[in-house]
Amino acid sequence: MSAVTRLQRIGRESLGYLLIFPVLLVILGLNLYPTIQGILTSFTNQSLIDPGHSVYIGLENYFKLFKDPIFQISLRHSLELTFSAVVLQVLLGLIMAHLLIQEVPGIHLFRSIAMITWVLPIIASVVMFRFITLPNYGLINILLRDVGLSQLSRNWFGDEKTAFPLVLIMHLWRNVPFYAIAFMAAMQAIPADLYEAARIDGAGEWRQFWFITLPNLRYIMLVMVVLHVTFTFNNFDFVYLSTGGGPVTATEVLPTYIYKQAWNGYALGYASAGGVVMLVILVVLVLICNKLIKGLSEK
Amino acid sequence: MIRPFPVRRVVTYCGLSIFYLCLLLPVVWLVLSSFRNSDSVQSGRLVPAWSDLTAQNYGQAFQISNFVTYMVNSCVIAFTVMILTVFLGSLGAYALSRFALKGKKLFMMAALLPQFFPYVLVLIPFYVLMSSLNLVDSHVGIILTHTSLTLPFALWMLTGYFDAIPKELDQAALIDGCSRLGVLFRILYPVAIPGLVVAGFFAFVVSWGDYLFVSILSQSNATQTLPIGLQTFMSSLEVQWGLITAGTVLAIVPTVIFFSIVQRRLVSGLTAGAVK
Numbered sequence: 001m002s003a004v005t006r007l008q009r010i011g012r013e014s015l016g017y018l019l020i021f022p023v024l025l026v027i028l029g030l031n032l033y034p035t036i037q038g039i040l041t042s043f044t045n046q047s048l049i050d051p052g053h054s055v056y057i058g059l060e061n062y063f064k065l066f067k068d069p070i071f072q073i074s075l076r077h078s079l080e081l082t083f084s085a086v087v088l089q090v091l092l093g094l095i096m097a098h099l100l101i102q103e104v105p106g107i108h109l110f111r112s113i114a115m116i117t118w119v120l121p122i123i124a125s126v127v128m129f130r131f132i133t134l135p136n137y138g139l140i141n142i143l144l145r146d147v148g149l150s151q152l153s154r155n156w157f158g159d160e161k162t163a164f165p166l167v168l169i170m171h172l173w174r175n176v177p178f179y180a181i182a183f184m185a186a187m188q189a190i191p192a193d194l195y196e197a198a199r200i201d202g203a204g205e206w207r208q209f210w211f212i213t214l215p216n217l218r219y220i221m222l223v224m225v226v227l228h229v230t231f232t233f234n235n236f237d238f239v240y241l242s243t244g245g246g247p248v249t250a251t252e253v254l255p256t257y258i259y260k261q262a263w264n265g266y267a268l269g270y271a272s273a274g275g276v277v278m279l280v281i282l283v284v285l286v287l288i289c290n291k292l293i294k295g296l297s298e299k
Numbered sequence: 300m301i302r303p304f305p306v307r308r309v310v311t312y313c314g315l316s317i318f319y320l321c322l323l324l325p326v327v328w329l330v331l332s333s334f335r336n337s338d339s340v341q342s343g344r345l346v347p348a349w350s351d352l353t354a355q356n357y358g359q360a361f362q363i364s365n366f367v368t369y370m371v372n373s374c375v376i377a378f379t380v381m382i383l384t385v386f387l388g389s390l391g392a393y394a395l396s397r398f399a400l401k402g403k404k405l406f407m408m409a410a411l412l413p414q415f416f417p418y419v420l421v422l423i424p425f426y427v428l429m430s431s432l433n434l435v436d437s438h439v440g441i442i443l444t445h446t447s448l449t450l451p452f453a454l455w456m457l458t459g460y461f462d463a464i465p466k467e468l469d470q471a472a473l474i475d476g477c478s479r480l481g482v483l484f485r486i487l488y489p490v491a492i493p494g495l496v497v498a499g500f501f502a503f504v505v506s507w508g509d510y511l512f513v514s515i516l517s518q519s520n521a522t523q524t525l526p527i528g529l530q531t532f533m534s535s536l537e538v539q540w541g542l543i544t545a546g547t548v549l550a551i552v553p554t555v556i557f558f559s560i561v562q563r564r565l566v567s568g569l570t571a572g573a574v575k
Contacts, residue, residue, distance in 0.1 A: 015479055016398025023391030023454055024406070030425075030447035031413035037424035051427050099314045102307070110315055112562050117322055119558045120551055121508030123526040127533060127547045128325035131332065131540060137343045139328050146345065177322065181565075234417050237510050241530055258419045263515060268423050275420025282415060 039279075042272035049266050061273035071274065073249050074257040077164070078278075081253060082232045082285070085171040086225055092172065093179025093224070094217075098209075100184045111184070114177040122174070122237040129170055130242060133157055160250040163243050167251050170238050175231070179224055186220040187213060222293045229285050233278070254278050333357070333544035340541050356545035363536075365520050366546060369528035374553075376438060376524060377506040380445040384502035385495050387446070388453030393483045395454070396461035397469065407458070410451045418511055426515055436518040444512050449502035460494035461487055493564045500561045507554060525550045 042061055046054035065071050100111055117125070132139040133156035141153035156162045190213065198208050236255035239245060245252035245260070254274065262271035331347070332340050339351035360366055395403055413421070425444065426435070434440030468490070469482045477485060488495065510526040517523050529550060532543050558565075 013398045013400060016394040016400050019390040019394035019398075020400065020406075022387045023410075023450060026387070026443075026447050026450050027410050027413070030428075030443065031416075031421075031451070032409065034421045034424040034428060035413060035416050037427075038420045041423060051430070095314070096318050099311055099318065102311045104308050104311050110319065114322075115562070115565060116326070116555070116558060119504050119554050120326075121504075121526055121554065123508070123510055123529045124547050124551045125325075127529060127543060128329045130533065131544060132325050132328055134540070137341050137540075139324070139345075142343055142345055145343070173322065173325070176318075230415050234419075236419060241510065241533075255417065255419045258417075259422075259511075262419070262423055268427075272420060272423055275417050275423070278417040279420060282417065286415065 035279075038272050039276055041269055042276045044269045046268040046272075047266050048262065048268055051268060054269065057269070061270045062277075064270065065273055065277065070249055070252065070257060071254075074252045074254045075277075075281075077252060078233055078254040079281075081164075081168060081171070082229055085168055085175075085232045086228050088168075088172055089175050089179050089228060090221065090225065092176045093183055096176060096180035097183035097187060100180055101187050111181070114181050116177075117174050118178045120174075123241055125170060125174060126238065126241040129166065129173075130157060133166065157243055158247055160247050163247060163250045167239055167242065170242065171232055171235070175228060179228075182220055182224055183217055186217050190216045218293055222290065225289050225293065226286050229289060230282060233282055233285065329544050330548055332540065333548045335541060337539065337541045340544075341538075356541040357549070360542055360545040360549060363532070363542065363546075365523070366528060368520055369523055369525045370549070372438070372522060373507060373524040373550075376441055376445065377503050379438075379442050380449060380506040381499045381503045383442065383446045384449045384453045385499045388450055388457050388498055389483065389488070389491075389495065391450075391454050392457035392461050393487065395458045397466070397479075397482075407455070410454055414451055422512065422515055425512070429516060435516055436522050438522060440516050441513055441522060441524075444516060445502075445506040445509060448509075448512075449505050452501060453498040456498050457491070457494055460491050464490050496561050497564050500557055500565070503557060504554060 041054075043056055043058060044054040045057050045060075096114075100107065100114065133141075135141065135153075135155035135158070138156075140156065141150075144150055144153045154162065156166055194212050195208055198212055203211065234255060235253075236259060239251050239253050240256045240259065243251045245256045255278075258271045258274040258278070261267050261274065265271075333356055334352050334354065335347045336351055336353050336355065339347045342351075394400060395407070400406075429435050429440045429444070432440075434443070464487060468486050472482050472486045473479070507524075508526060509524075510530065513522075513524050513527055517527065529543070529546055532546055536542055
């Protein structure tokens with residue numbers, strides 16, 4: 001292509017560049033720039049008290065992080081939460097999708113309201129869960145008392161043993177229906193003659209699921225897992241609004257710990273270093289998921 | 300064609316009941332409690348007496364200081380974010396779908412990448428940036444922030460939507476004398492309404508529910524939104540759960556109404572990008 005025709009083409013397409021410019025500005029200016037800036041901040045001692053003046057201190061924040069016991073606890077909690085949430089979500093999502101795909105009367109109602117927990121503001125979900133787990137008149141304790149198990153009742157969010165499982169349950173509650181609906185849509189797209197052929201070959205329902213349904217869900221599974229590894233690992237609201245990371249550090253996760261370091265501890269540089277560690281872990285996690293599910297497909 | 304046997308039906312309904320009981324019980328309990336007076340809420344009884352039911356919690360919720368301000372702020376911010384996202388997103392998607400732009404692939408990747416970045420990390424430079432632009436504690440700052448969170452997804456989804464619309468439609472319109480921008484508004488918009496609505500719904504949900512960014516970018520009642528308000532209620536009104544539940548119900552009503560409108564399109568919208 002000669003220079004003249006190339007220029008002509010750019011001229012013809014200039015409206016396109018003009019149309020994309022606002023999006024470009026927002027994405028470069030408000031997404032990529034802050035992230036790069038955040039990585040740079042992690043090598044400084046920037047403080048919220050005087051953010052304008054900060055000094056480059058190399059890897060010092062990172063050395064400090066790896067000696068910080070609460071950071072290590074938070075890291076472990078974040079990994080445990082992400083792993084258990086995503087594994088359980090896939091399993092429960094598959095079961096729920098399998099139920100939702102049955103053409104029984106009234107199934108459309110079930111399908112249509114499924115996603116409701118996913119669209120609610122997280123603060124509203126937290127209010128609901130805190131309200132049903134109240135020590136004196138929460139629904140759970142009332143039910144336990146009514147069936148004669150009141151020795152099990154407790155202040156669920158205030159108890160070191162039950163606070164963390166409750167955070168996990170909130171994640172499941174919000175996201176399992178989303179998995180189910182996505183899996184269901186993908187199941188409906190599988191050609192029926194595949195099942196027909198399998199039945200003729202004498203494959204039972206379990207084998208049909210294992211050899212036809214599951215392999216065909218690979219792609220949507222990858223999408224959902226990557227989406228939710230990211231969501232769960234990055235999620236701040238569920239923990240911060242329900243327990244604030246407590247009792248003591250029983251539910252502290254990386255996002256809440258980093259948030260507190262930045263906005264209560266004024267240590268913007270230190271918090272940024274924590275954020276960068278999160279970013280690196282997340283990239284590794286996403287790559288692992290990708291490998292695992294791709295591996296599944298070659299089986 | 301699978302014809303469910305009675306046994307199969309029973310199993311299906313049992314399974315569904317378990318799932319939906321878990322999903323809906325917290326919501327039902329919240330709504331029920333919001334109509335009970337405070338003695339009834341604290342009585343520890345499962346089923347309230349008829350005489351315990353009242354709407355006074357809602358009346359009181361509106362009288363608590365700032366609740367109305369929170370509601371107005373949430374509405375202004377979420378609706379602006381929704382319109383900005385759909386408008387800017389559709390312009391960008393139109394450009395990506397119908398113009399021969401250089402670096403298109405690279406740009407699409409660059410747009411998707413930030414979705415994976417930890418928000419708590421992004422928040423720090425964001426705050427510094429906003430304070431240098433003098434946009435801390437302003438509606439504009441929060442709206443810009445939320446739009447930057449919602450725009451990448453809208454761009455991806457709408458590009459997919461526009462790509463699926465046959466280019467012959469545009470060409471026919473161009474021959475009839477329609478301008479290139481006119482093609483977007485007169486030809487693509489009407490066809491892509493389901494996609495536009497879903498993109499708008501997501502933007503609304505993200506903005507309406509955001510706590511993290513507002514908690515830092517808002518520093519006074521003038522810009523605080525419902526999530527901040529509910530959190531404040533929860534910590535300061537500790538025992539008045541009738542009020543807290545009523546406030547929460549009011550905060551979820553707009554989402555539920557919007558959801559019931561777009562619910563049909565939601566799945567196809569969500570999976571449009573994934574199924575390709």
